[in-house]
Amino acid sequence: MARTTKPKLAVWKFASCDGCQLSLLDCEEELLEVAGAVDIAYFPEATRAVVKGPYDISLVEGSITTPHDAERIHQVRRASRFLITIGACATAGGIQALRNFKDVREFVGAVYATPQYIQTLSKSTPIHDHVFVDYELRGCPINKYQLLEVLSAYLHGRRPNIVPHSVCSECKRRGVVCVMVAKGVPCLGPVTHAGCGAICPSYGRGCYGCFGPKETPNTASLSKRWRQLGVKEEDLVRAYRGFNAYSEAFRRESESHER
C-alpha cells in the first residue's frame, strides 16, 4: 500500500518500571518492520530524536502518582489522536497501587529522610481515570505480540484480535494440563484476562493474574475453591493484590477477605 506519510508514534512514560516499553525494543526482528511502518517520533527510551506532536498513536506506560503527572497526561492526550495504554500500571495502577490500601504519608515518612520534598498523590491510578483512552493493552509486562497486533490492526483499520477471555482458554488450547485440577495448585487463570499464553501453568505454576480481571470474573467462586485447596484468607488477599490490585474486581475480592 502506498502511504505518503507514515503515522507518527510516541511512547510516554509515567510511574512504571519501563518493562512494557522495553517489550517494543524486545521486538528485535519486528522492530525494523515497526520502524518501517510508523515514524517513531518520541521514544526517549530508544532514541534521542524528538519530533514534535501531534502524534497519530501514543503508547502510554505507567500510572498517575504525582500532581505533575496528573497534569502531564492531559498534555499527552491533547497531542495524541489514538491513545493506547500499555501494561498493568497504565491500565490498573500497577503494583504501586498497593499504596491505595494504606496511608501513603506513613510510607513517605518511613522511606524518605526529608518527606516534605516528596510530592505524591494518595493513590496510584490508571490512565483511564484521568483521560479518555482509546485502547487498553493489559499485562505485566505486555505481550509483545499483542503490541504488534494492536499496531498492525491500527495501521490496517481492523479490529485487533485481543480477547477478554480467561487464561484457561489459552491454557487448554495449548494442551497444558491444568495445575489446579491435576496438582491442587491454586491458579488465578479462571478470573484472569488472557494474553500471556498461559506461561505460568505451562511451567506447573498457578497464574498470578498479571493481565488483570477477565470479562465477568467470578472471583468469589474461585476464592471458595482456593479455600478448599487450603489457601488462608490472608493469602487470598495477597493473591489478588498483585500488579492489578486496584482493578475493580481484584480490589473488591481482596477487600472481602480482609474483613
Next chain:
Amino acid sequence: MSQSGAVSENPYALPATDLQKLFDSLTQRGYQIIAPTVLDDAIVYEPVESVNELPAGVTDEQRAAVYRIKRRSDKAMFRWAVGPRSWKHYLYPPHQRLWEARRNGGSGFDVVAEPEEPPVYAFVGVRPCDLAAIAIQDRVFLSEQYRDENYGRRREKALLIAVNCSHPAGNCFCASTGTGPHAQTGYDLALTEVLDSKQHYFVIELGTERGAEVLEGVPVQPASPEQCEAAQRVLENAARQITKRMDTTDLKELMYRHLDSPHWDDVAKRCLTCSNCTMVCPTCFCHTVEDVTNLQGTVAERWRKWDSCFHIDFSYIHGSPVRVSESSRYRQWITHKLASWQDQFGVLGCVGCGRCITWCPVGIDITDEVNALRRSEESKAALTSPKEESHANP
C-alpha cells in the same frame, strides 16, 4: 443401555510383549502414532513411537475438579480413564491457519491455500466414549450439506485403534449415554487388555479392512475361548465399576421446560465462565475465525481458533452480545449438549466421558445440574398437589 455385550466373532490375541510390533507395523505404513502417555501429572494423547511411552503401571483418580495419577502395583498399560485432552486436538486443532493472502505487486492479491498435508494419524487407545464423540463430530463437520475439508482430510485417513475400558473413573457415566465401556462400532481395531497373575495380552476385535491390514506381519493368533472369556470378564467388571448416572429419559423436554428456571442463577454463582468445560469436551466444536495482517500489510492470514459459548463475544450479533449473563451462558451450553443438539444432529451432544466435571476448576457436574432440574419439578409437584386438594375440599 450399558454396553458390556459379548466380544465379537473371531477375535485375535496378541501378547503384551508384542504390542511394539503393532506399533512398528503402523510406523512402517506411514502412520503417525498418537497414544496415551504421562505428561505433567496427567495421561494425555501425544505423538509416540514406542510402547515404552505408554502409561504402564499408572492409573488415574477423578472427582469433580480433581484429577490425580497414581502408581499401580501391576504393569497394565490401559487401566485408566480419559484425561484432559481429547482426539479433537488432532482432528480439529485448537489453532489452524485456513489460508493466507499475499499482495501480488499490482493492485490485487493472491490467495494461498494451506499447502501442508496433515499427518496420517493412528490413534491408539481411543476409549468407547471418544469413539462416540468422534462419530458426533463427523456428523457436525462431514455432513453432506456442509463439509469441512480441514476436518475431513485429517479424519478420513485416521486409523482408530480403540481400547475398551477396564478402569472407569469416578466421573464416567457412559453407561447412561449408551457409549461405553465396551466399543461397539466406529473402530478399525478394538483391543481389550487382559492382565492376570500369569499372562498379559490383548484380545483384538476387527472393525474394518484397514484394521486387518495393519495386523499383517504382527504375531497375532486366533484368541482361544478362554482368552475371549477373560476379556469378557474385564468388560463386565468395568461396567460394574461405573456408578455415576445421568437419567436421560425425557431429557430434551426436561431441558426445554427449564429455559427460565431460577436454577441457572444458582449455577452462575459457581460457574467461572472460564470455558474449561467446552475446551475439554470431545464433542464441542465451536470456533471463531480471526484475520491477521503483518505490519506492512503485504500478508494477511485467516486462522480458525477454538471458541466457547462461555465467552461474551461468542454471541455478539449486530451491535451487542445476546448472552451477557453468566446464567444464560451456562444454560446455553448444557441445553445445547442435552437438548437442542438432538434437534440439530439427531443425537445427544454428550457421550458421558466426565471430562467437563473433572476439569471444571470448581467442579460443576453436568449430571448434578440435570438432577437438580428434575428435583425442582418433583418438589413443585409435591407443592402443588396438596394445594389442589385443599382447593377441592374448601
